[in-house]
Amino acid sequence: MLTGCYWHGAASYGIGRQERTLVLIKPDGVKGNYTDRIKNTILESGFLILRERTQQLNDETAAKFYAEHSSKGFFSSLVKYMTSGPLIAMVLEKDDAVAAWRGLIGPTDAHVAKVTHPNSIRAMCGLNMEENCVHGSDSPQSAEREISFFFEDLSAGESLIRRDEL
Known part of the structure; x- marks a missing residue:
């Protein structure tokens, strides 16, 4: 497969479909x-890290982020974790x-990842279904x-790399 990527200012244009994804290195990671092993894996796999921040979530913020799971039995332990x-x-x-990131991290359950995807990030550092x-x-x-x-300062389609960061 022929691929190419051209840099024009801060934006990249390629033959493939450039996408962004969110990654969280969870508290157990x-x-x-x-952290360093995960970042090295990210970079070695051809990803660009466009933004990064360290944050301590409180109960309200964690519950809001995982709101889609609020009716599930594991929700309170997920928020605590x-x-x-x-x-x-x-x-x-x-x-x-x-898709590339999901392939790199492996199955949600770290026990399964260790067996079926032994080179995945979750196999490397995950403990179980929750602490993955x-x-x-x-x-x-x-x-x-x-x-x-x-x-919050990013909008869909906005260039993420400021010129002064290049």
Whole structure:
């Protein structure tokens, strides 16, 4: 497959479909000192890290982010887990970023990931279904919504790299 990418100012134009996705290195990933390994894996896999921030979620913010799970039995433990320490939020860009990132992180359940996707990020640092080290958006639409949740200053389609950062 022939691919190409051309830089014009701060925006990239390629033959593939450039997408953004949100990544969270969850509290267990930060506490376990997996951050550098995860970032290296991200960069080695051809992603650009466009934005990054460290944040400590409170109960209200975690509940709002995971509102779609509010009726599920695991919701309160999920909120407790996501507020147990700082997390790192990142915006990544790559052709088909959502699918590429989800392939890189492996199955949600880290036990399954260790068996079926032993080279995945969740196999590397996840413990179980909940403490699985990283979050990945499940669709391009979810990615845009989740990016705006953590990076309010970004709008869909906006160039993320400021010229002074190049």
